[in-house]
Amino acid sequence: MRKKTNMSDRTLLLAGNWKMNHDHLEAISSVQKLAWALEDAKLDESRCEVVVIPPFTDIRSVQTLVQGDKLWLKYGAQDVSQHAPGAHTGEIAATFLTRLGCSYVVIGHSERRADNHETNEVVAAKVRAALSAELTPILCVGESLQQRQEKTHVDFTLDQLEESLAGFDASALEGLVIAYEPVWAIGTGETATAADAAEMAAAIRARLAEKYGNGMAESTRILYGGSVKADNVAEIVADADVDGALVGGASLSGPDFAALCKAAVAK
Numbered sequence: 436m437r438k439k440t441n442m443s444d445r446t447l448l449l450a451g452n453w454k455m456n457h458d459h460l461e462a463i464s465s466v467q468k469l470a471w472a473l474e475d476a477k478l479d480e481s482r483c484e485v486v487v488i489p490p491f492t493d494i495r496s497v498q499t500l501v502q503g504d505k506l507w508l509k510y511g512a513q514d515v516s517q518h519a520p521g522a523h524t525g526e527i528a529a530t531f532l533t534r535l536g537c538s539y540v541v542i543g544h545s546e547r548r549a550d551n552h553e554t555n556e557v558v559a560a561k562v563r564a565a566l567s568a569e570l571t572p573i574l575c576v577g578e579s580l581q582q583r584q585e586k587t588h589v590d591f592t593l594d595q596l597e598e599s600l601a602g603f604d605a606s607a608l609e610g611l612v613i614a615y616e617p618v619w620a621i622g623t624g625e626t627a628t629a630a631d632a633a634e635m636a637a638a639i640r641a642r643l644a645e646k647y648g649n650g651m652a653e654s655t656r657i658l659y660g661g662s663v664k665a666d667n668v669a670e671i672v673a674d675a676d677v678d679g680a681l682v683g684g685a686s687l688s689g690p691d692f693a694a695l696c697k698a699a700v701a702k
Contacts, residue, residue, distance in 0.1 A: 450679070556601075668695050
């Protein structure tokens with residue numbers, strides 16, 4: 436059973452990051468199957484928020500389907516530019532995503548940090564761009580295997596968190612979502628234990644309270660990401676400080692993602 440504190444009333448958030456998978460036609464099929472499977476599962480939308488995060492080229496198709504069929508799913512983008520619209524070839528401005536009806540945007544994913552050399556400074560600029568366009572950032576932080584083995588994982592992740600939110604005050608960060616994703620558990624089949632996820636979520640919430648106050652810390656949703664599946668999600672989100680999951684491969688199949696969502700809210 437999902438435990439709750441008296442101070443917490445955070446809605447479970449299950450976000451499926453498709454990464455570079457599914458073209459726009461596959462996206463339509465996947466979202467349709469997800470919606471049907473969620474309906475069959477009789478998932479109570481008041482108990483959780485289900486989000487799909489497709490590639491940029493799929494967003495318009497997903498928007499048309501979600502809005503046209505009045506689905507209760509939400510959707511977002513996998514990245515955003517730190518720049519305002521202008522001469523930035525290949526970039527996608529936050530305002531473009533807002534116009535497409537996106538609710539969320541993933542920022543600072545470990546693959547972006549590694550493959551595109553995104554620094555915490557760049558991540559902070561992207562968070563600012565997202566917030567200015569009324570998008571909710573899903574800010575990703577997490578350690579490497581070496582840092583965990585050296586037992587510096589908590590300090591590293593909290594430093595990453597602080598630097599990625601540098602220059603913000605609590606009022607600016609209302610609605611922020613943080614995803615703890617241990618790099619060594621992403622796409623590897625390895626999963627941090629529920630205790631590992633709970634330890635880091637508690638540390639993140641404590642640091643948010645220290646920096647921004649208890650109100651902001653209690654309202655911020657903290658997700659776990661890293662090889663989340665239907666058979667492990669319930670244990671991961673059972674802790675009061677873990678408010679959902681950032682799901683990778685298990686979100687590509689609509690029925691599989693629906694099964695994961697059902698497992699996450701099951702009592």
